[in-house]
Amino acid sequence: MDAYVTPTFRGRGIFTSLHSRAEEYLLRAEPIKLIRITVLSNNAEAVHAYKKAGYEPEELIMVKKVV
Numbered sequence: 001m002d003a004y005v006t007p008t009f010r011g012r013g014i015f016t017s018l019h020s021r022a023e024e025y026l027l028r029a030e031p032i033k034l035i036r037i038t039v040l041s042n043n044a045e046a047v048h049a050y051k052k053a054g055y056e057p058e059e060l061i062m063v064k065k066v067v
């Protein structure tokens with residue numbers, strides 16, 4: 001899943017509302033047990049929005065830059 005809301009409309013609940021509708025659709029359409037999303041750890045706004053939607057950190061991906 002990728003989420004993007006135009007900057008001037010952020011913080012008005014658009015993501016929360018769209019996510020809720022998408023989740024309802026998925027749960028009706030498929031026998032899913034979890035939804036996985038990835039987000040950069042320094043993207044505090046997205047992490048906040050995802051936590052508000054019920055997601056919790058589970059897996060830590062570590063990266064080493066070699067160039």
Ligand SMILES: CC(C)(COP(=O)(O)OP(=O)(O)OC[C@H]1O[C@@H](n2cnc3c(N)ncnc32)[C@H](O)[C@@H]1OP(=O)(O)O)[C@@H](O)C(=O)NCCC(=O)NCCS
Binds near residue numbers: 048
């Ligand atoms: C992450 C993103 C999709 C959230 O969309 P949104 O419509 O602004 O989210 P909501 O309005 O539903 O807000 C959800 C929570 O995040 C907070 N929030 C979201 N964007 C914010 C911002 N720019 N500044 C402050 N708070 C913000 C809201 O206040 C709300 O928390 P609260 O109810 O505790 O106040 C949006 O910020 C975005 O498009 N970011 C750039 C793209 C990006 O990083 N996408 C994620 C890639 S993984």
